[in-house]
Amino acid sequence: MGSYIPASAQETSELLDAVGIASLDDLYRQVPPEARIDKLDLPSGMSELEALAHLEDLADKDVRFRDVYRGAGAYRHYIPAIVKTVTSKEEFLTAYTPYQAEISQGVLQSIFEYQTQMCELTGMDVSNASVYDGATAAAEGLLMCLDRKRGTVVVSATAHPHVIETVRTYCASRNVPVTVVPAGDGLATDPAAIAAALDATVAAVYVQSPNRYGVIEDVAAIADAAHAAGAKLVQGFNPISLGILKTPREYGADVAVGEGQPLGLPLGFGGPYLGIMCATKDLMRKLPGRIVGETADAQGRRAYVLTLQAREQHIRREKASSNICSNEALCAMTASVYLAAMGDAGLRRAAELSYAHAHYLADRLGELGFALVSPKPFFHEFVTTVPGDAAAIEQALAGKGILCGLPIDEGMLWCATELNSKARIDALIDALKEVGLS
Amino acid sequence: MKLLFERSTPGHAHTILPELDVDMPALPEGAARGQRPHLPELAEIELGRHYTELAKQTHGVNDGFYPLGSCTMKYNPRVNEQAAALAGFADIHPLQPACTVQGALGVMAETADALAEICGMDAVTLQPAAGAHGEYTGLLLIRAYHLERGDTARTKIIVPDSAHGTNPASAVMAGFTVVSVPSNAQGGVDLDALRAAVGPDTAGLMLTNPNTLGLFDPNILEICRIVHEAGGLCYYDGANLNAVMGHARPGDMGFDCVHVNLHKTFSTPHGGGGPGSGPVGCKAFLSRYLPGPIVRKGEQGYELFKPEKSVGRVRSFHGNFLVVVRALTYITMLGAEGLPEASAHAVLNANYLMKRLEGSWFVPYGELCMHEFVIDVAPLKAETGVSAMDVAKRMLDFGIHPPTMYFPLIVHEALMVEPTETESKAELDAFIEIMDRIWQEAHEDGARLHEAPLACAIGRPDEVGAARNPHLRYEFGDLS
Structure with a gap:
């Protein structure tokens, strides 16, 4: 079992003596017996190595996408x-x-x-x-x-x-x-x-x-x-x-x-x-x-x-x-820290790259029939129609390490940031052509 | 220390992002920003040194004893940080398809199940971002329960006068009015006052047990019974859960819902004030009102769903997930035996300190405390003029973060001491020696302690002036 308590058995007994009680259990004598429990129904504790391995196993079950074209309130940007x-x-x-x-x-x-x-x-x-x-x-x-x-x-x-x-x-x-x-x-x-x-x-x-x-x-x-x-x-x-x-x-x-x-x-x-x-x-x-x-x-x-x-x-x-x-x-x-590292010029660059990449992405998607739903100006997200089955597209792209736009009632909500470079967007378009759209 | 802005030199920069690789389309008319923001211009080394200097003027858990009552400043294990940094947790989008986040949903399910067991509850949401947010959420469940039954007269929440300030504030946010009940001579809830306070307008009771005096209320079963018989529900403020993990459960005491503070009891770091995480647990009959979505096991693995009568979201997405990862790492390591052991040692350490200090210092309540206890400095003040504030400020000179001051409000010169289980006997003994020394100083030259701290980077700041003439941001002036 894991523990972060810096006490030897000797020290613990010294503390108990000083308090004037015989055991740790005596500390809870104010608690009514009906409210006491003997034991938690949880797995036994373990070493740091084993605990981290358990968390690593869980983390490994998640798919971490190389390319993310999804925002909708959570945006993947470069972190200095x-x-x-x-x-x-x-x-x-x-x-x-x-x-x-x-x-x-x-x-x-x-x-x-x-x-x-x-x-x-x-x-x-x-x-x-x-x-x-x-x-x-x-x-x-x-x-x-x-x-x-x-x-x-x-x-x-x-x-x-x-x-x-x-x-x-x-x-x-x-x-x-x-x-x-x-x-x-x-x-x-x-x-x-x-x-x-x-x-x-x-x-x-x-x-x-x-x-x-x-x-x-x-x-x-x-x-x-x-x-x-x-x-x-x-x-x-x-x-x-x-x-x-x-x-x-x-x-x-x-x-x-x-x-x-x-x-x-x-x-x-x-x-x-x-x-x-x-x-x-x-x-x-x-x-x-x-x-x-x-x-x-x-x-x-x-x-x-x-x-x-x-x-x-x-x-x-x-x-x-x-x-x-x-x-x-x-x-x-x-x-x-982020803003101090970026400075005004860096922040502006992040915004420009996001804006420019999103517009490039919209143009390239348009070539494949993902048409803009709104004619209004946009920043780094936009909605397109979906020329095919959104769930099928999402699944096929996921197989290629790409998280596509978010399927929503109005179509598909795409996002680009400085991380979605021209080369990666071109790769997305190639992938879309490969998987087909229906 | 210079501010970031005072270290800035035009032309210094840190190269982070590449040049544009596609054309930059023109911005729509009228959409472009006019005034540029003043952000500092710094090379990376300047930035690094700035924050290293700030870190040296920040007292963390590893800088020394931190007996801050009701805040549970226990050690924050390193492995928690390593787990939270795993790319499979840190770099996944909250709106990925469920089949691509089975590990993250597993983290949520395991944590919720463990917290339900520890608290004696049936269902748990991990959405609330902090303790107060959890209180608010729990009270929404109580509100929804009464309203669905058509019991619209239940508008009052009973709060003991020893409660944390968040309790009454959360009750008001949840649409209730607050009824305060006094404590009895032993520091617990005054049963007669409680019986007099409950009635057909009682929505519920909010209680911390052990309370803010560090006392486990021996009448807890009766307290919950009185509220239930009046038709109200009982809310457990889990701020002091570190005293009782694996020994007593709020659900068994009679509480209907509870929040826990992962950043207190479950060892996740406080971050200078946050992020925390305040999961809320409830009995089965309240689970249909929980904020959605929550995780359950479906045929295709874990899935998210919204409870049928949900009170709605209390924030975006799934809560402070990476804080939850840290807490699960801690729970996994300590397990069924380690959690009760942690609580028992937290209580033992507090009792040891109390026994050793109460010879000279006045401890008004309790022969046996739980994980914390309150010193009343009033007698010392009457004798020497030295206040709780003076004592606390003098501790700073010895590298100790003072106990919580002037709380609970029912003890006027309170110092609330919570050592936690992660302090050794040697640390506790060193603290006792410092307290003895301050006691002596108070009697020999009390006036000097009004000037404390004497050895910190600054003396006591002028807080009245700060509030009277608020200066809340750096002014760049004409030159910049």
Whole structure:
């Protein structure tokens, strides 16, 4: 059996003697006998070698694709080598939340740097230290806009389905009505339809751009509609896209939320990921979760601390802006290291390569009869028709180490990043020709 | 320490991505970004040294004793990291066909089954990303249960005054109002107060057992019975599960649902505040409300399904999967005997510390504690002026992360000490010596301790100033 307890039998008996009990079992004498158990019905423990072999056996049952053309909320990008080197440092990996600022300046400063980078990326004024993922960021982003007079929200159906589902869950429990406005032409949000859904009860509108189909939305028009009705605009964004695309601030968003996974986090079967939340200055005190601020010690030395804690659950309890406590700190640090390694030029290159590869991919797929479903501009994802049986295509390509686009109701949702080079896309097209399409 | 942005030099860079290999189509009109982001320009060595410097100013579990009450800062095994880094886990897409992720689904199924057994529950979701997220999810199950029965009057959640702050905050997020019940003289739930609080409006009770004073409530069966007889359900906050693994199970105590913190009890690292993972277990009658999808064994192997009356997703995809991999590695290694042994030693270590310290320090509750105990510094403060804050800050000078301060709220000068099972007798003895020394210092020159820490990179930061005049990002000014 495995153990991480640094105690010899001799030491254990010394501890028992000092406590004044005869056996470890005596420690549980306060527990009513009806609530005691003799034994867990689990396999026996094992050595490190055996345990790792068991996990390796499981990992070997998963298919790791050489080429991934699937995004839909989880994107495979290149992760610079230094990212993992930094985030595996034991100090960063194992530290608790930095409540003791005097011995936590390293992690506090890294969060301050992260907040700065998120503000720069989105153009917004303030950022928190992260929430769980993009979907909970969207839900919290809408809830923070509620006030006494405005208690409903409007969401465009072109948002990621998991975002919509999570928003519905979070809003249902607070009795906040959610209106989901169906997509208009070309898999895009119709600003007029959003405007038509607004009234004096609506606190905020959520739109995601690029949307779940990859389409670049007319966010400015949607922001104008929201603001004209006295509502806030919460925009979902893809952080890589902001290397070349307009920022939420430039569109007029009041709150910007995003799934931070593309910034250096592996696909990891869906988590842990990173919920990015930024807002305008006016909404600073409504942001949920931890926030780091700069201050000084008595000698005037620069110092960083967790701040504005009057918003948080451990101070405010039932009056807190959210219940969030643990967040995704190490994932935020990952994003920060990623952006520092890439720099503006590197981020821009990642965005350009993703954009250019996706458009090249769309052209080449078009040659084989996978026609674009929407004429609207897209970033690095797009939907095509499927000239054949989607499941059969998926299976045949899987045999060649390729994960194709995601079959969805509207067709097939493809994605390309800097990893899908011209040569690999050409190989995909050859593979598609080989497997046939029906 | 310089900020990333203060280390930046125009022209420094790290070559990561290749040149464009296809044409770059023009961006649609009006879609291009205007203002470029200020991101630092750094060579890789500059980046590496920056973070090495930050790491030196960060106290991790391997930097010294970390007796942070209710946080279970146990050792984070290396093999967990190795397992989570396996490409078959780290590089698979969450929307791959089920037949290509049988290993990952197997990880989820094995972990869920093990947690169900450890907690005495029937079904488990791994979707919640942290403890508070798990609380919220568990309360949604309770809400759904009452609503489906048409029992719309059950709007109140009872929370003891010793509870974690997340409990009342989660209850409000789940649409409930909070009723606080006081603790009795022994630090447990006051049964009379509980009987007075329950009624037809009771949706449920949230309880940590052992509680935040480190005490196992001997009335636990009666507590759950009172709530159930009033028509409410019982929620177990698993923050303190490390005390009882393999010795007592929430399900056998009478609880209907529970969350566990993989980043506490199951040895996954805290990452400076996250990511954690807060799986939720429940009895069979609540399983139809669980967030979907969850894993089950089908004819073609493992498959994902959504329970029929699911409360809906609480986040995207399947939860913090790579954290789950780490926890499964730990559970696999310790197994049926190792988990109870870990808990017993966590409790033994806490009792040893408590016995050795209570000669001079005041421990208000319990002759026998569980995995943690609370010191009340109030008598020392009355005598010397030295507060819990002063004691905690002085510990920093000795390379020790202080206990949780000023919590639970019912002990005003609280230091909540949780040593965990992964500390040796020598470590515990060293801590006792330091506590003795601080005790002496308090009596000899208490005023000096108001200045502590005396040997850290910074002194106590001005937190009031930080909140009054929030400075939440680096300002680049006109030059950049």
